[in-house]
Amino acid sequence: MSSPSSPQVADPRPLSPVAERIVAYSAVLVASFFGLVSYGSLEHGARADARGDALRYLEMSGDTFAAVESPFAFRLLTPWLVQQLSGVSGVAPDTVWLVLTFVASTAAIVVVYEFLRRPLGISAGVSTWSVLLLTVTYSYTSYNYGNFWLVDPLANLFMALALFFAFQRRLLPFVLVVLVGMVNKETILLVAPLFPLLQWARSGSLRDRSVVVSGVATAVIGGCYLVFRAWAHARIGDTETWAGQGVVDIARAALSSRPRREHLAVFVVFQFLWPVFAYGLYRRFRHGGVRDGLLIAGLYLFTCCLLGRVQATDTDRVFVMMAPLVIAVAATVFDDLRGEQQRLWLWILGGVYAALNFSWLTGELATVANFAVLALVVLMLHPPSCSCAITGGASPVGLMAAPGDGRRRPDLLGHTRSPARTVTAPVDERPVPV
Numbered sequence: 524m525s526s527p528s529s530p531q532v533a534d535p536r537p538l539s540p541v542a543e544r545i546v547a548y549s550a551v552l553v554a555s556f557f558g559l560v561s562y563g564s565l566e567h568g569a570r571a572d573a574r575g576d577a578l579r580y581l582e583m584s585g586d587t588f589a590a591v592e593s594p595f596a597f598r599l600l601t602p603w604l605v606q607q608l609s610g611v612s613g614v615a616p617d618t619v620w621l622v623l624t625f626v627a628s629t630a631a632i633v634v635v636y637e638f639l640r641r642p643l644g645i646s647a648g649v650s651t652w653s654v655l656l657l658t659v660t661y662s663y664t665s666y667n668y669g670n671f672w673l674v675d676p677l678a679n680l681f682m683a684l685a686l687f688f689a690f691q692r693r694l695l696p697f698v699l700v701v702l703v704g705m706v707n708k709e710t711i712l713l714v715a716p717l718f719p720l721l722q723w724a725r726s727g728s729l730r731d732r733s734v735v736v737s738g739v740a741t742a743v744i745g746g747c748y749l750v751f752r753a754w755a756h757a758r759i760g761d762t763e764t765w766a767g768q769g770v771v772d773i774a775r776a777a778l779s780s781r782p783r784r785e786h787l788a789v790f791v792v793f794q795f796l797w798p799v800f801a802y803g804l805y806r807r808f809r810h811g812g813v814r815d816g817l818l819i820a821g822l823y824l825f826t827c828c829l830l831g832r833v834q835a836t837d838t839d840r841v842f843v844m845m846a847p848l849v850i851a852v853a854a855t856v857f858d859d860l861r862g863e864q865q866r867l868w869l870w871i872l873g874g875v876y877a878a879l880n881f882s883w884l885t886g887e888l889a890t891v892a893n894f895a896v897l898a899l900v901v902l903m904l905h906p907p908s909c910s911c912a913i914t915g916g917a918s919p920v921g922l923m924a925a926p927g928d929g930r931r932r933p934d935l936l937g938h939t940r941s942p943a944r945t946v947t948a949p950v951d952e953r954p955v956p957v
Contacts, residue, residue, distance in 0.1 A: 543647040547636050550651055554658040555629045562668035563621060570617055570672075575837075577672035584609075584616055584672075588758045596762045597755050600707035601674040620671050627676035628664050632657050634683040635847045642690035643817075645854045648866075653854040656873055661880040662792050662843040675840065678708040683847050685714045689721055690816060692733075698740050705748050710844060712748060713827040715741045717820060724814040788838035793845075794879045795896045796853050802904075803852035817855070821848045860903060868903060872896055 538546070564572055573581055579595040583602035590596065605623060609616045632654050639650040657663055667676050681704030688697035697718055704711035719737040723729060790797060800821070807818040828842050857869060875896050878884045884892050 538647065543651075544636075547647065547651040547654065548633060551629060551632050551636070551654055551658055554655055555625065555632070555664065558658065558664050559621075559625050559668050562665045563625075563671065564669065565621070572670070573672050574670060576674075577670050580674060581672050584620070588755070590760050590762050593762045594709060596759050597752060598674045598706075598708050599755065600703070601677050604677075617672075621668075624667050624671040624673070624676045627680045628667060631676070631680040631683045632664075634680065634687055635850060638683065638687045638690065638847060639851060639854050642687070643851060643855065645851075645858050649854050649858045649860075649869075652869060652873060653850050653857070656796070656853075656876055657846060657850050659877040659880050660793065660843070660846060662839040663846050665880070666839075674708050678704065678710060679843075679846070681707060681711050682714065682844060685711060686717075686820070686847050689714065689718050689820075692722075692725075694718065694737055694740060698744060701744050702747055705744075706751065709748070710831070712744065713824065713831070713844075715744045717823060720819055720823060721816050724816055724819050727814065789842055791879075792839045792842045793849050794876060795893045795900070796849055796876070798897055799853045799856055799900060800849045803856045806856065807852070817848070817852055821845075821852055824848055856904070865903065868899065872899070 570581065576595060579589075579591040580598070580602050582589045582591055583596070583599070584605040587599055587603045587606060588596075601623070605616055605619045608614070608623070609619045612619070635657060636650055636654045639645040639653060640647065645653070659665070663679065667673055681700055684700045685697055685704065688694075688700060701711055701715050719734050719741055722731065722733040722737050726734060728734070793800070804818050804821050807815040811818065813819075824845055828844060831844075832838060832841050860866075860869065875884075875892055879889055879892060
């Protein structure tokens with residue numbers, strides 16, 4: 524018999540959308556600042572540490588149309604911005620490079636947060652936790668801070684914006700982002716066909732007006748890039764490729780660059796998030812079929828990265844283009860978890876992910892950590908029927924929020940959200956807003 528004076532535990536008061544964003548943006552800013560300080564080269568003479576592609580972009584920041592190797596010579600936007608901002612402000616070019624890298628990287632992470640919250644409807648707590656994982660992902664942030672004379676940070680921002688607008692069904696902003704982004708790095712063109720693919724997934728017909736309009740827009744984007752290349756070539760002149768004059772020469776050099784290390788090179792980009800991503804895609808297929816938007820986007824961009832690897836030696840920098848989608852699909856999996864113990868375990872997972880990306884765990888210890896985390900994720904998603912240490916013996920239903928159990932469960936920020944529900948959305952036949 525319970526005591527009449529037993530205190531009732533009230534649900535935490537939910538944060539307002541503005542407060543949620545203040546918390547998330549502040550966390551991203553703080554984490555990004557520590558990443559910059561930890562990996563950025565802030566001393567005079569840091570340019571001597573530039574390596575690889577950065578050497579070409581450094582030359583281009585002094586002469587936008589410098590005749591460096593292709594395709595680097597056609598990635599004009601970031602070097603041009605550095606040249607202009609340095610000239611207008613009087614700030615040293617290296618300082619402008621570093622600031623632009625930090626601003627673009629942080630802005631990209633903020634866009635991914637909005638991508639999770641708005642089109643995907645992920646809870647504020649899991650969205651914040653997920654983008655903090657992105658903040659410590661080495662190939663997405665830390666590598667760029669350590670070698671900050673690259674076009675990649677701005678390319679990551681354009682990729683995040685393109686995915687956001689594609690899932691928001693906003694064709695005109697999507698087209699503008701791709702058109703501007705292709706002047707920075709041609710890889711943004713890979714997402715151009717994604718818009719009509721997503722429209723087909725929603726409508727189920729290739730003759731739907733939204734599919735036709737977005738398909739035409741994709742063709743226009745391709746034509747604009749050909750015009751841009753012709754114009755840039757006229758300004759730059761003939762240039763050699765970095766590994767010969769033909770596609771076959773480049774492929775041969777790229778595919779022989781990491782013998783017996785390719786599997787590991789791909790895995791370390793996202794560590795244990797890769798299996799979670801694969802499981803998340805499987806769940807999307809089980810619940811939404813082959814026309815699920817995230818499933819289509821994830822498989823399409825992964826295929827593009829596989830093909831792109833044939834022409835690029837840096838495996839990690841190729842597959843890191845998947846970052847917004849890997850984080851998004853993983854977030855849909857973790858968003859089903861609720862409760863105090865669940866929040867604690869998720870933050871522990873985040874700590875292990877940070878330790879792996881900061882190289883605090885290396886070699887065999889890193890392998891053990893990845894397998895241990897995957898085992899923990901399996902237990903969190905599919906707990907045994909008996910009470911165990913992970914569940915704290917509190918509930919035989921395990922860590923998943925039970926749909927329809929009538930209770931509100933706190934998310935990672937500590938405020939409550941209604942239990943997850945399975946919603947079957949009707950096909951939206953409205954024209955694409957532009």
